[in-house]
Amino acid sequence: MSLDEEAVKKLIKSGQIAKKAADLALRLVKPGVSISQIATTIEKYIRELGGEPAFPVNIGINNVAAHYTPVYNDTLTIPEQGVVKVDLGVHVEGYIADTAVSVPLSPVFEGLVEAPRRALEKVLEILHPGIRASEIGRVVETTIKSYGFNPIKNLSGHGIDKYTIHSGVVIPNYSDIFARHRLVSGVYAIEPFATNGVGLVEELHFATIYALKRIKTALREDAGRFYNRVYGERLTLPFTLRWYVTSSDEYNTYLKIIEYLAEKKALVKYPVLVEKTNGYVSQFEHTIIITGKDVIVTTL
Numbered sequence: 242m243s244l245d246e247e248a249v250k251k252l253i254k255s256g257q258i259a260k261k262a263a264d265l266a267l268r269l270v271k272p273g274v275s276i277s278q279i280a281t282t283i284e285k286y287i288r289e290l291g292g293e294p295a296f297p298v299n300i301g302i303n304n305v306a307a308h309y310t311p312v313y314n315d316t317l318t319i320p321e322q323g324v325v326k327v328d329l330g331v332h333v334e335g336y337i338a339d340t341a342v343s344v345p346l347s348p349v350f351e352g353l354v355e356a357p358r359r360a361l362e363k364v365l366e367i368l369h370p371g372i373r374a375s376e377i378g379r380v381v382e383t384t385i386k387s388y389g390f391n392p393i394k395n396l397s398g399h400g401i402d403k404y405t406i407h408s409g410v411v412i413p414n415y416s417d418i419f420a421r422h423r424l425v426s427g428v429y430a431i432e433p434f435a436t437n438g439v440g441l442v443e444e445l446h447f448a449t450i451y452a453l454k455r456i457k458t459a460l461r462e463d464a465g466r467f468y469n470r471v472y473g474e475r476l477t478l479p480f481t482l483r484w485y486v487t488s489s490d491e492y493n494t495y496l497k498i499i500e501y502l503a504e505k506k507a508l509v510k511y512p513v514l515v516e517k518t519n520g521y522v523s524q525f526e527h528t529i530i531i532t533g534k535d536v537i538v539t540t541l
């Protein structure tokens with residue numbers, strides 16, 4: 242991404258909105274509260290502050306590591322025990338900030354939450370233009386292990402481009418000697434995950450988050466209408482049906498359209514990711530801008 246002054250300004254604005262939204266998340270997560278209400282409240286707040294959600298607010302409870310957003314009429318509430326992650330994104334005209342926080346629901350989980358928080362802090366301390374991705378991974382792994390937990394190896398930080406949450410640049414959460422690439426001028430999200438499980442996630446067979454793909458093929462009329470409506474608002478940024486649905490009938494109709502669009506390769510699904518051994522999972526995340534000589538943490 243070219244980082245002219247305008248771009249940096251918008252990245253900083255989205256970062257500040259994301260920071261405020263993450264603070265709100267910390268206040269909202271309490272046992273018994275509806276996760277639909279939490280997600281909706283945060284998304285509304287992001288819009289009030291002049292941003293748009295870069296993706297639906299993810300709420301991961303316990304072994305759910307990522308990619309769960311409340312569905313239409315979701316009845317799930319925050320449990321009494323465990324750990325909750327809220328991962329949220331903001332964009333301002335396509336300039337994205339991605340941040341996440343974890344909340345321990347009882348003192349037993351405080352260490353698990355402290356581990357990735359400290360790992361992220363340590364990475365921010367050593368960051369400099371040109372740092373190798375492997376060096377970040379080494380710090381994340383060492384720190385998380387010093388707390389007696391495992392990093393999640395198949396989840397990683399990532400480069401960010403305009404209107405693109407994952408640019409293709411990977412920032413490992415473990416000491417990966419092959420990650421020799423250097424972080425030069427650009428935008429990156431660093432997101433250590435810790436678990437008391439083995440440290441791997443796997444996909445469930447359902448998704449609550451989708452993203453459109455650019456296509457040239459013709460679509461069935463109802464699907465075409467839906468595609469155009471979502472594309473007009475989101476381009477290829479992730480979305481959830483909760484945003485587009487006002488009744489259960491409509492929800493079921495749209496679920497079928499989603500399947501059709503997936504078949505036509507007009508849409509990707511992001512399956513829910515859970516820890517393989519059902520370990521509890523915690524996470525923190527910040528977005529950084531690396532310019533020629535500076536590092537700016539936009540979500541701090």
Ligand SMILES: [Co+2]
Nearest residue numbers: 339430432526
């Ligand atoms: Co991220």
